[in-house]
Amino acid sequence: MEKITVTLGKRSYQITIASGLFEDPLSFLPLKAGNTAMLVTNKTLARLYLNKVRHTLERVDIHVDQVILPDGEQYKNLSVLEQIFTALLENSHGRDTTLIALGGGVIGDLTGFAAASYQRGVRFIQLPTTLLAQVDSSVGGKTAVNHQLGKNMIGAFYQPLSVVVDLTCLQTLPIRELSSGLAEVIKYGIILDAEFFVWLETHINELIDINPVAMAYCIRRCCELKAGVVAADETEQGVRSLLNLGHTYGHAIEAEMGYGNWLHGEAIAAGMMMAAHTALRLNQLSKLDVSRIRTLLIRAGLPVTGPKIMTPDSYLPHIMRDKKVLAGELRLVLPTAIGHAEIYTGLTKETIMSAVLDCQD
Amino acid sequence: MEKITVTLGKRSYQITIASGLFEDPLSFLPLKAGNTAMLVTNKTLARLYLNKVRHTLERVDIHVDQVILPDGEQYKNLSVLEQIFTALLENSHGRDTTLIALGGGVIGDLTGFAAASYQRGVRFIQLPTTLLAQVDSSVGGKTAVNHQLGKNMIGAFYQPLSVVVDLTCLQTLPIRELSSGLAEVIKYGIILDAEFFVWLETHINELIDINPVAMAYCIRRCCELKAGVVAADETEQGVRSLLNLGHTYGHAIEAEMGYGNWLHGEAIAAGMMMAAHTALRLNQLSKLDVSRIRTLLIRAGLPVTGPKIMTPDSYLPHIMRDKKVLAGELRLVLPTAIGHAEIYTGLTKETIMSAVLDCQD
Ligand SMILES: NC(=O)c1ccc[n+]([C@@H]2O[C@H](COP(=O)([O-])OP(=O)(O)OC[C@H]3O[C@@H](n4cnc5c(N)ncnc54)[C@H](O)[C@@H]3O)[C@@H](O)[C@H]2O)c1
Ligand SMILES: NC(=O)c1ccc[n+]([C@@H]2O[C@H](COP(=O)([O-])OP(=O)(O)OC[C@H]3O[C@@H](n4cnc5c(N)ncnc54)[C@H](O)[C@@H]3O)[C@@H](O)[C@H]2O)c1
Ligand SMILES: [Zn+2]
Ligand SMILES: [Zn+2]
Numbered sequence: 001m002e003k004i005t006v007t008l009g010k011r012s013y014q015i016t017i018a019s020g021l022f023e024d025p026l027s028f029l030p031l032k033a034g035n036t037a038m039l040v041t042n043k044t045l046a047r048l049y050l051n052k053v054r055h056t057l058e059r060v061d062i063h064v065d066q067v068i069l070p071d072g073e074q075y076k077n078l079s080v081l082e083q084i085f086t087a088l089l090e091n092s093h094g095r096d097t098t099l100i101a102l103g104g105g106v107i108g109d110l111t112g113f114a115a116a117s118y119q120r121g122v123r124f125i126q127l128p129t130t131l132l133a134q135v136d137s138s139v140g141g142k143t144a145v146n147h148q149l150g151k152n153m154i155g156a157f158y159q160p161l162s163v164v165v166d167l168t169c170l171q172t173l174p175i176r177e178l179s180s181g182l183a184e185v186i187k188y189g190i191i192l193d194a195e196f197f198v199w200l201e202t203h204i205n206e207l208i209d210i211n212p213v214a215m216a217y218c219i220r221r222c223c224e225l226k227a228g229v230v231a232a233d234e235t236e237q238g239v240r241s242l243l244n245l246g247h248t249y250g251h252a253i254e255a256e257m258g259y260g261n262w263l264h265g266e267a268i269a270a271g272m273m274m275a276a277h278t279a280l281r282l283n284q285l286s287k288l289d290v291s292r293i294r295t296l297l298i299r300a301g302l303p304v305t306g307p308k309i310m311t312p313d314s315y316l317p318h319i320m321r322d323k324k325v326l327a328g329e330l331r332l333v334l335p336t337a338i339g340h341a342e343i344y345t346g347l348t349k350e351t352i353m354s355a356v357l358d359c360q361d
Numbered sequence: 362m363e364k365i366t367v368t369l370g371k372r373s374y375q376i377t378i379a380s381g382l383f384e385d386p387l388s389f390l391p392l393k394a395g396n397t398a399m400l401v402t403n404k405t406l407a408r409l410y411l412n413k414v415r416h417t418l419e420r421v422d423i424h425v426d427q428v429i430l431p432d433g434e435q436y437k438n439l440s441v442l443e444q445i446f447t448a449l450l451e452n453s454h455g456r457d458t459t460l461i462a463l464g465g466g467v468i469g470d471l472t473g474f475a476a477a478s479y480q481r482g483v484r485f486i487q488l489p490t491t492l493l494a495q496v497d498s499s500v501g502g503k504t505a506v507n508h509q510l511g512k513n514m515i516g517a518f519y520q521p522l523s524v525v526v527d528l529t530c531l532q533t534l535p536i537r538e539l540s541s542g543l544a545e546v547i548k549y550g551i552i553l554d555a556e557f558f559v560w561l562e563t564h565i566n567e568l569i570d571i572n573p574v575a576m577a578y579c580i581r582r583c584c585e586l587k588a589g590v591v592a593a594d595e596t597e598q599g600v601r602s603l604l605n606l607g608h609t610y611g612h613a614i615e616a617e618m619g620y621g622n623w624l625h626g627e628a629i630a631a632g633m634m635m636a637a638h639t640a641l642r643l644n645q646l647s648k649l650d651v652s653r654i655r656t657l658l659i660r661a662g663l664p665v666t667g668p669k670i671m672t673p674d675s676y677l678p679h680i681m682r683d684k685k686v687l688a689g690e691l692r693l694v695l696p697t698a699i700g701h702a703e704i705y706t707g708l709t710k711e712t713i714m715s716a717v718l719d720c721q722d
Contacts, residue, residue, distance in 0.1 A: 078443050082508070089510035092682065117478075120505065120516045144481065147443070149450035155481045156517065321453065 002220040006139065006227040008234060011159045015139065015223045017216050021166040022053050022127065025060040030161070031098055031125075033061035038088055040111040041102040042071040045129055048172055053102055053127065065091045069107070076106050076146050078154065084114040098123040098161070104130035104177075105137035105264075109155070112143030116158035126163040130173055131181025132265060134165045135188075135222035140230040140240075150321070151251065157234060165219060170210050179301035180265025182207060183246075185218060186296055187272060188225045191242045194339025196221050201292070204299045242341045245333045246272030249306075249356070252318035257307055269302035270359065272335075277358040279334040281351060282344070289338050305359050312353035319352060363581040367500065367588040369595060372520045376500065376584045378577050382527040383414050383488065386421040391522070392459055392486075394422035399449055401472040402463040403432040406490055409533055414463055414488065426452045430468070437467045437507050439515065445475040459484040459522070465491035465538075466498035466625075470516070473504030477519035487524040491534055492542025493626060495526045496549075496583035501591040501601075511682070512612065518595060526580060531571050540662035541626025543568060544607075546579060547657055548633060549586045552603045555700025557582050562653070565660045603702045606694045607633030610667075610717070613679035618668055630663035631720065633696075638719040640695040642712060643705070650699050666720050673714035680713060 001018040021027045031037060037057060041050055046068045057064045067087035069080055088097065099122060101111035108126055115124030128138040144155025170178065185207075189197030199221075200207075206214035226243070233240040250271030253262055276293050279285035294304050319330070330347040362379040382388045392398060398418060402411055407429045418425045428448035430441055449458065460483060462472035469487055476485030489499040505516025531539065546568075550558030560582075561568075567575035587604070594601040611632030614623055623631075637654050640646035655665050680691070691708040 078439055082439050085508050085515055086510065089508055089514060113478075117474075117515045117517060119514060120503065120518055142481065147446050147450060149447065153450060153480060154446055154478045156478060157481055 002216050004220060004223045004227055006159070007231045008141075008159060013160055013162050015163040015165065015227070017134075017165040017167065017219050017223075019167045019212055021164050022049060022168075023056055025056055027164045027166075028057060028060075028062065028100075028125065031057070031060075031062050034063075035098065036063045036093060036096070037065070037098045037100050038084075038091070038093055039064055039066040039100045039102055040069065040084055040107060040114070041066070042069045042075075042107055044071045045103045045107070049102060049129065049169065053100070065093070069110070073106055073146070076110055076144075078145055078147075081110060081114055081117075081145050084110065085118060088114075088118055093118075093122075095119045095122060098125060100125045100127060102127045102129065103133070104128065105133045108133050108137050109142075109144050109152070112141075112158055112160065113145055113155050115160075116143055116156035121158070124158070124160045126160045128163065128165060129169040130177055131170060131219075132177070132184055133181075134219050135181060136184040136226065138163045138165075139223050139226045141234065151255070163223075167210075167212055167215055167219075170215065175301070176263060176266075178208070178210070180263040182300040183265030183269040183272070183297070183302050185222055186293075186300060187243070187245050187268065188222050189296075190272065190293060190335050190338060191245050191333070191341035192225050192229070192339065193221070194337070196225070197292075197296070197338050201296055204296065208301065241343060242333055245335065245341055246270075246275050248319055248332055249274040249315060252315040253306060253310065255318050256310055256314055262307065266303050269297045269300075270304065270306045273297065273304045273359045274306065274355045275332065275334050278332060278347070278351060278355040279336060281354060281358070282334070284334060284336045284342075284344075286337070289335070292338060293335070305361050306356060308361065310356075312356040315352065315356055316349060363577050365581060365584045365588055367520070368592045369502075369520060374521055374523050376524040376526065376588070378495075378526040378528065378580050378584075380528045380573055382525050383410060383529075384417055386417055388525045388527075389418060389421075389423065389461075389486065392418070392421075392423050395424075396459065397424045397454060397457070398426070398459045398461050399445075399452070399454055400425055400427040400461045400463055401430065401445055401468060401475070402427070403430045403436075403468055405432045406464045406468070410463060410490065410530065414461070426454070430471070434467055434507070437471055437505075439506055439508075442471060442475055442506050445471065446479060449475075449479055454479075454483075456480045456483055459486060461486045461488060462499075463488045463490065464494070465489065466494045469494050469498050470503075470505050470513070473502070473519055473521065474506055474516050476521075477504055477517035482519070485519070485521045487521045489524065489526060490530040491538055492531060492580075493538070493545055494542075495580050496542060497545040497587065499524045499526075500584050500587045502595065512616070524584075528571075528573055528576055528580075531576065536662070537624060537627075539569070539571070541624040543661040544626030544630040544633070544658070544663050546583055547654075547661060548604070548606055548629065549583050550657075551633065551654060551696050551699060552606050552694070552702035553586050553590070553700065554582070555698070557586070558653075558657070558699050562657055565657065569662065602704060603694055606696065606702055607631075607636050609680055609693055610635040610676060613676040614667055614671065616679050617671055617675055623668065627664050630658045630661075631665065631667045634658065634665045634720045635667065635716045636693065636695050639693060639708070639712060639716040640697060642715060642719075643695070645695060645697045645703075645705075647698070650696070653699060654696070666722050667717060669722065671717075673717040676713065676717055677710060
């Protein structure tokens, strides 16, 4: 079992990683007999894991209600959020309730924002079931729903009570979703930890095979890296924004292609290649590093070029609308070496578009 | 000009009270030339004050967009909240925008929650235009919207950048709304400040006449009292809950009568009388104090009895569902003398119902 503490003063919490945790009542501490909880999940996960989790909670006399949402990014919106509130109120849940998110990033983001807002804040436990949620979205306290006019535009910074990663979940995860999670894993190596990047170059095949020892180490290291960044900069005033490597380009791909056609990690993989090429053009990154990034992404089953039907200028309107654009100035996180990244401001539209061209087949 | 500081560490802010502040660009500091803001108001206030505020901001080159909502408590919900987000996104407002709430508690609560949630938090200025908003809802950082199944069930604790009280607003406020605000004013006297209660006994007629000197002092004192409580207990773990005097009974009246038929302050006035009678029955409050409370409420134009059509047992289901009920135990804030109140737990349903009967015509 691996344990990491996310250090945030009074709101510090633990991430626990092991196989079989959903069957262990200790995973749900500090919940205790007599407590009330609301399990939030989607139809897919409900079929696979809901009864297992319910059973574990009921064994220790925790009263569990449940709300089962439809599956998909398109349901991460205010009206589905309202369904969670309705379930809570219909079942008379008070301020002392605990929301439990069983699912990937969509369920985690929705449930986290519901927990932040219900009666102005109730307790909240994350049971992330996708690799992406385990290494990224469940750590750091960002919660959100989408608006028709923009992704993650409505939300809160809100920390869970704990994060419980049961590795056995990953066995049922579609392979494309696994690769998508690996994009964020590789991202940590690129921006923060050259040694971890080397470890990934050595162990990428074991991760694809979901070898439990390799996977546990990989998730722990990613959580440690993210936890460190979040502890230093909870509300993204500084270093936390490095985590957005590849996301400015990637969000343009997701938005333009329609959410769900390109998975988040797939878009981010192509976006990281574009960021790498931007850095290469500015003489901030070596050709060798660009090629190591490219090779590792390919081995992880990820795309390294953008969608064929997207022209370089089709990225621009999305990039201009990005939350990271302050006062109209183009800002981008760029890798400067394996293990290092920096924020660059004042980039020209031409540079941004040329890097897209560099990443076309 | 009266100024009070609400002390909350890095999130401290000032409340400024004077006549004519909406016409003074200094009221909107730290906003400065080139900044962007979104004015949120309703149809009634837009007709009265929107141009005045817009003009003041535009004079110092602040770019102002606006969203004008329908007027009424029934619009304090998630779908109207979404209209604010839509306006922000359609006008490309970024994280550096500032929301400005121009209106009573409804606009303040909606706008505050929008500011807390838009891109996970943007700046926010309160321009409260009802007495209730000036002495109560604009101070303390509680924001919320209603759910069909409960009032203020969805929200956040979120502090404004500043609160600007322009006393001239009150001239256009309907007299019933003015009285409703006085209910919260009187509440502060009862729970926290015997001297202020005496001051109110002396000056209540001047307040009804909106004498600017008396009103400025009254609002300042209320804000000071609330600010003190909020600074000591921002998230209502302890002393802040005293501010709920009369609200448990009052919410039952509002819910049962349909929101809007009884104004909030009217319901709270009757609720405070019920709380006073509960305390009297438990020998915690003197007859004299009960009668002083009653007289002052009547002089402020407020009801001191519940709605005739509500039977004592019709209060119970609402009281049981109250946020203040923890683990099914009945808790109530009760006055123990003019200037003092305490939380009582373990009350019986019988006591609660008898006090309702004591307050029937
Ligand atoms: N809060 C943050 O900091 C943060 C960070 C990154 C991403 N996100 C958000 O996360 C979301 C993406 O998360 P995701 O990639 O986990 O997508 P997801 O939650 O949609 O899950 C992907 C798919 O896999 C299914 N699934 C999940 N776990 C499974 C399992 N164990 N077995 C079988 N199927 C399973 C889901 O039902 C879904 O169909 C996006 O909305 C993104 O904005 C948030
Ligand atoms: N956040 C808090 O801490 C807190 C505390 C108390 C109450 N509240 C909330 O506040 C709301 C009640 O606020 P309210 O009593 O201000 O009601 P309100 O905002 O509905 O205003 C009352 C009426 O007066 C009108 N009005 C406002 N200012 C006016 C003016 N200067 N001239 C003419 N008309 C004017 C409004 O358009 C409305 O019709 C409730 O939703 C309640 O839940 C919040
Ligand atoms: Zn991501
Ligand atoms: Zn009130």
